[in-house]
Amino acid sequence: MNIYDIARMAGxxxxxxxxxxxxxxxxxxxxxxxxxxxxxEAGYTxxxxxxxxxxxxxxxxxxxxxxxxxxxxxxxxxYLEQNLHKNGYECILSCSGxxxxxxxxxxxxxxxxxIDALILVGSTYAGNGASSQQTDYIRAAxxxxxxxxxxxxxxxxxxxxxxxDDRKATFEVTKSLIERGRKxxxxxTDSQSYSAQQKMKGYEQALTExxxxxxxxxxxxxxxxxxxxxxxxxxxxKALQYDSVVATEDTLAAGALKYAxxxxxxxxxxxxxxxxxxxxxxxxxxxxxxxxxxxLEQLCTDTCEHLLQVLKGEKESVPAVDIVSAMLVKxxxxxx
Amino acid sequence: MNIYDIARMAGxxxxxxxxxxxxxxxxxxxxxxxxxxxxxEAGYTxxxxxxxxxxxxxxxxxxxxxxxxxxxxxxxxxYLEQNLHKNGYECILSCSGxxxxxxxxxxxxxxxxxIDALILVGSTYAGNGASSQQTDYIRAAxxxxxxxxxxxxxxxxxxxxxxxDDRKATFEVTKSLIERGRKxxxxxTDSQSYSAQQKMKGYEQALTExxxxxxxxxxxxxxxxxxxxxxxxxxxxKALQYDSVVATEDTLAAGALKYAxxxxxxxxxxxxxxxxxxxxxxxxxxxxxxxxxxxLEQLCTDTCEHLLQVLKGEKESVPAVDIVSAMLVKxxxxxx
DNA sequence: GAAAAACCTGAAAGCGCTTACAATAAGCTA
DNA sequence: TAGCTTATTGTAAGCGCTTTCAGGTTTTTC
Numbered sequence: 194m195n196i197y198d199i200a201r202m203a204g205x206x207x208x209x210x211x212x213x214x215x216x217x218x219x220x221x222x223x224x225x226x227x228x229x230x231x232x233x234e235a236g237y238t239x240x241x242x243x244x245x246x247x248x249x250x251x252x253x254x255x256x257x258x259x260x261x262x263x264x265x266x267x268x269x270x271x272y273l274e275q276n277l278h279k280n281g282y283e284c285i286l287s288c289s290g291x292x293x294x295x296x297x298x299x300x301x302x303x304x305x306x307x308i309d310a311l312i313l314v315g316s317t318y319a320g321n322g323a324s325s326q327q328t329d330y331i332r333a334a335x336x337x338x339x340x341x342x343x344x345x346x347x348x349x350x351x352x353x354x355x356x357x358d359d360r361k362a363t364f365e366v367t368k369s370l371i372e373r374g375r376k377x378x379x380x381x382t383d384s385q386s387y388s389a390q391q392k393m394k395g396y397e398q399a400l401t402e403x404x405x406x407x408x409x410x411x412x413x414x415x416x417x418x419x420x421x422x423x424x425x426x427x428x429x430x431k432a433l434q435y436d437s438v439v440a441t442e443d444t445l446a447a448g449a450l451k452y453a454x455x456x457x458x459x460x461x462x463x464x465x466x467x468x469x470x471x472x473x474x475x476x477x478x479x480x481x482x483x484x485x486x487x488x489l490e491q492l493c494t495d496t497c498e499h500l501l502q503v504l505k506g507e508k509e510s511v512p513a514v515d516i517v518s519a520m521l522v523k524x525x526x527x528x529x
Numbered sequence: 530m531n532i533y534d535i536a537r538m539a540g541x542x543x544x545x546x547x548x549x550x551x552x553x554x555x556x557x558x559x560x561x562x563x564x565x566x567x568x569x570e571a572g573y574t575x576x577x578x579x580x581x582x583x584x585x586x587x588x589x590x591x592x593x594x595x596x597x598x599x600x601x602x603x604x605x606x607x608y609l610e611q612n613l614h615k616n617g618y619e620c621i622l623s624c625s626g627x628x629x630x631x632x633x634x635x636x637x638x639x640x641x642x643x644i645d646a647l648i649l650v651g652s653t654y655a656g657n658g659a660s661s662q663q664t665d666y667i668r669a670a671x672x673x674x675x676x677x678x679x680x681x682x683x684x685x686x687x688x689x690x691x692x693x694d695d696r697k698a699t700f701e702v703t704k705s706l707i708e709r710g711r712k713x714x715x716x717x718t719d720s721q722s723y724s725a726q727q728k729m730k731g732y733e734q735a736l737t738e739x740x741x742x743x744x745x746x747x748x749x750x751x752x753x754x755x756x757x758x759x760x761x762x763x764x765x766x767k768a769l770q771y772d773s774v775v776a777t778e779d780t781l782a783a784g785a786l787k788y789a790x791x792x793x794x795x796x797x798x799x800x801x802x803x804x805x806x807x808x809x810x811x812x813x814x815x816x817x818x819x820x821x822x823x824x825l826e827q828l829c830t831d832t833c834e835h836l837l838q839v840l841k842g843e844k845e846s847v848p849a850v851d852i853v854s855a856m857l858v859k860x861x862x863x864x865x
Numbered sequence: 866g867a868a869a870a871a872c873c874t875g876a877a878a879g880c881g882c883t884t885a886c887a888a889t890a891a892g893c894t895a
Numbered sequence: 896t897a898g899c900t901t902a903t904t905g906t907a908a909g910c911g912c913t914t915t916c917a918g919g920t921t922t923t924t925c
Contacts, residue, residue, distance in 0.1 A: 195911055206875045211913055221873065238641045242581035243911035246880045251578070251642070253621070260607060264809075267603035271596060274624050278635075283642055285589075286622040288610050299614075305574045306587070306619055420812050447813045454815065473600075476756050477783045477813040479790065531881055542905045547883060557903060579881035582910045870923070878915085884908090891902070 194237055203231040214239055245307065254500065255303035257287045257296070258314045263418070264472045265442075265489065269314045269343060272493035280501055282309070291384075297330040304337050310500050314343045315386055339503045341496050344487070345387045346514070353503070355495045355515040357487040359388050359469075362519035363395030363439060366467050366485060369529045370437045371403045375465060379411050379435040381445045383418040388487075392441045392469070411435060415445060423448020424455075436464055443468035443475045446482050450526060466526040480525035491517045530573055539567040550575055581643065590836065591639035593623045593632070594650045599754070600808045601778075601825065605650045605679060608829035616837055618645070627720075633666040640673050646836050648677045651722055675839045677832050680823070681723045682850070689839070691831045691851040693823040695724050695805075698855035699731030699775060702803050702821060705865045706773045707739045711801060715747050715771040717781045719754040724823075728777045728805070747771060751781060759784025760791075772800055779804035779811045782818050786862060802862040816861035827853045 196214075200207040205224060212220050213228040220228075231237075245251045256273055258266040274284045285306060289299040303311060311334050328347045334340050335351040342354040370378055380396050382389045397407045410433065415422050423445050427433075440446035446468030453464050460466060460480060468475050471486035499511045523529065532550075536543045541560060548556050549564040556564075567573075581587040592609055594602040610620045621642060625635040639647060647670055664683045670676050671687040678690040706714055716732050718725045733743045746769065751758050759781050763769075776782035782804030789800050796802060796816060804811050807822035835847045859865065 197911080207912080208875060208877095208914075209873085212874090215913080219873065224873080238637075240582070240911050241642055242578050242585070242587070243880090244913080245578035246576070246582055246882090246911080247913045249578070249880080253642075256622075261597070261610065262600070262604040262607035264598070264600065264603070267600070268598040270622070271598035271624060274597065274622055278623065278638075283621050283623070283638065285619050286592075286606070286610055287614065287619070288607060302614075302619065306577055306589075420809070444809065444813070451815065473756070473780065474809055474813045477780070477810045479787065479815045533881080543882080544884075544905060544907095545903090548904090551883080555903070560903080576881050579910090580883080582881080582912090583883040585910080866925105868924085870921100872919100872921070874917105874919080876915105876917085878913105880912085882910085886906085886908100888905075889903085891900100893900075894898090895896100 194235060195240065196237075199228065199231055199235060199237050202235065203228045249307065250309050251283075251307060252281055253283050253285055253306070253308050254310045254312060255285045255287060255306070255308040256312045256314070257289050257299060257303065259289060259291050261286065261288050264474075265470050266314055268489055269493055272490050273312060273314075273497060276494060276497040277500075280497070293327060293330075300330050300334050304334060308338060309504055310339045310341065312341045312343065312496060312500070313345060315345055315388065339500070341500055343492050343496055353496075353499055353511055353513055353515070355492045355499070355517065356388070356391075357489075357492055358516055358518045359485075359487065360391040360395040360398075362485045362487075362521065363392040364399045365395075366521060367396045367399035367439055368403070370439070370465055370467070370527070371399060371405070373465070373528055375437040376405070377408075377411060377435040377437070379413060379433070379438045379449070381413050381415065381423070381438055381440040381449060383415045383442055383445055389441050392439075396439055415448075418442050418444045420444055420448040420451060424452045427452045438464065438466045440467065441469050443470050443472045443478075443482060443484055446484070446526070447474050447478045450478055450480075450482065461526050461528045465528060468526075471522050475522075475524065478526075483524045483527040484522050486520045486522050488517045488519055530571060531576065532573075535564065535567055535571060535573050538571065539564045585643065586645050587643060588617055589619050589621055589642065589644050590646045590648060591621045591623060591642070591644040592648045592650065593625050593635060593639065595625060595627050597622065597624050600810075601806050602650055605825055605829055608826050609648060609650075609833060612830060612833040613836075616833070629663060629666075636666050636670050640670060644674060645840055646675045646677065648679065648832060648836070649681060650679045651681055651724060675836070677836055679828050679832055689832075689835055689847055689849055689851070691828045691835070691853065692724070692727075693825075693828060694852050694854045695821075695823065696727040696731040696734075698821045698823075698857065699728040700735045701731075702857065703732045703735035703775055704739070706775070706801055706803070706863070707735060707741070709801070709864055711773040712741070713744075713747060713771040713773070715749060715769070715774045715785070716777075717749050717751065717759070717774055717785060718777040719751045719781055720777070725777050728775075732775055751784075754778050754780045756780055756784040756787060760788045763788045774800065774802045776803065777805050779806050779808045779814075779818060779820055782820070782862070783810050783814045786814055786816075786818065797862050797864045801864060804862075807858050811858075811860065814862075819860045819863040820858050822856045822858050824853045824855055 196207045196210050200210045213225050241251050287299045289296040331347050332349040335349050340352040344356050346354050400407050415426050438449045446466050450466050458464050468482040468484040471484040475482035475484040495515050502511050532543045532546050536546045549561050577587055623635045625632045667683050668685040671685050676688040680692050682690050736743050751762050774785045782802050786802050794800050804818040804820040807820040811818040811820040831851050838847050
């Protein structure tokens with residue numbers, strides 16, 4: 194069942210069928226209706242490969258995430274997919290992991306599928322000197338299709354970023370803790386992503402502005418964002434003194450909370466804890482975690498909007514970097 | 530940069546280039562090397578559309594999930610994507626929601642992209658009478674490509690299912706509760722999926738075998754799997770008496786746990802609670818939830834294996850229904 | 866009512882690749 | 896070395912669609 198069959202059945206040429214299918218206005222209403230009814234009746238669907246061959250696009254965008262079994266990423270993909278689908282685009286998903294080599298290979302595999310654009314969620318490293326090669330593959334990809342980065346910053350032509358203001362949010366949180374008299378604030382992270390780096394900067398800035406020293410011993414990094422990993426890590430550092438925790442992820446905060454409760458501490462009395470991402474874990478914890486909401490939905494909406502604009506050829510109206518401010522969600526693990 | 534350019538540069542015909550690219554063995558080693566080096570040098574990638582036009586496949590499989598911002602689905606997609614990617618397939622992701630009409634439209638959109646196979650995760654309804662139209666679109670899809678269902682049961686030609694034995698697992702759990710003297714066991718669910726139905730059957734069977742009545746009042750359904758929804762629902766039914774909870778999802782169990790703790794009850798002393806899926810939420814809760822692990826990874830591995838076999842033309846060796854037994858993970862909300 | 870303009874439609878040339886078939890070169894056998 | 900088989904390569908015919916260009920109709924204009 195192809196365009197020739199339809200043309201024959203409708204008594205027109207394939208050119209006319211093609212015009213009808215593509216909604217060209219240069220077809221008389223009468224012919225159009227006839228062709229449409231034949232198409233309907235025959236259940237004809239154009240062959241996307243043939244379409245793609247001519248047009249060199251298949252209305253597909255690639256989404257690359259380090260991993261999808263992570264609420265943050267999954268939520269991002271959910272927003273993106275929904276929004277793009279609504280606009281007639283399908284999403285090819287690729288879980289690249291955190292390894293540079295795999296990222297590169299996944300990216301080129303996606304590009305070989307002739308995607309119209311590429312979206313990267315998280316996991317890009319800051320663009321300072323040495324690590325610039327970490328993002329070279331992104332700039333390479335951007336030479337073929339526009340690239341959109343969510344919560345990562347990559348400088349380059351044809352790459353657009355939407356990031357939440359994690360630095361500022363973490364700054365505010367840390368500042369609030371200090372104002373409530375907290376002296377030793379533990380910074381707990383699980384990655385070196387751009388966003389994690391920004392959070393750390395905010396944390397340090399608040400300490401500095403308050404005249405506190407930035408202590409290396411109070412910055413802990415967990416191998417993976419798993420509650421038990423955190424617990425084990427804190428157990429390892431059991432001599433460490435701290436009266437509050439700023440975590441870059443809810444799961445980390447949940448781990449710290451568990452550990453504190455197990456030690457018989459009062460939360461938030463003896464220790465205040467702040468998570469990040471405002472996920473289920475924040476609500477599942479007992480007491481429920483105060484958490485920063487990075488406004489992921491907004492980031493995704495913005496990204497899709499920008500993507501559609503760029504694909505429509507309206508590059509000029511799209512900012513290279515779009516910053517969305519984060520929001521504190523106060524719950525029970527802090528006294529503010 | 531196309532096959533003609535490469536052919537010219539290497540001084541061979543396009544047929545030979547094509548053979549080299551596709552790894553045909555009918556090319557002399559010498560020519561092969563020459564062509565390969567030209568391809569390498571020129572950075573040539575075959576145009577997938579043109580390939581697709583000829584072969585009518587693009588090595589792509591469609592994955593349809595009701596929603597991806599749900600740990601269970603996200604984890605499934607993660608396993609699937611990784612496994613398929615490793616075998617040279619890309620995944621087009623589609624989040625269809627729970628609405629039949631949307632499912633149908635998403636499925637046909639995927640099919641129009643000429644996917645090689647379709648994978649559905651969860652959310653199919655049992656095939657009994659009235660609701661068979663709920664799965665008609667699946668059988669329709671199966672007429673075009675093989676369809677693989679994870680944790681759903683659909684009868685039809687060219688559709689294969691991998692399901693975990695939720696009925697048995699829930700039966701065992703309920704039986705254990707009964708053996709520990711629990712008399713009024715609350716069944717908490719959030720969906721009518723095949724899998725949820727199976728769980729309910731297991732629950733009922735255990736009650737029946739123990740000579741207990743199956744009480745409608747002890748089966749509660751929450752609109753969505755959100756901790757607060759559960760709390761609100763239980764508050765609404767606050768007169769209801771029960772000494773244990775069997776939930777079809779960890780989040781539901783977490784909600785029940787929160788409610789019980791808020792009422793000052795001892796867990797598992799006054800009330801035992803069992804979750805399902807063995808997710809982060811189970812571990813994040815305090816005390817940690819006993820939960821059933823549905824062996825999702827196994828289901829996904831099986832599915833991919835079957836898929837590859839079917840695409841290789843080895844239909845015969847693939848079972849129409851593959852059952853994986855579930856596993857109880859004992860933690861702190863039960864006394865067994 | 867004839868020329869000009871506007872409107873529709875069709876023929877045909879690609880798009881870049883795979884592959885059946887034909888052709889040629891090379892290797893054997895007797 | 897003639898005659899045959901085998902290994903390698905090339906030719907050309909699609910795959911199903913979009914779109915340019917040209918031809919044919921109808922409508923408008925004076």
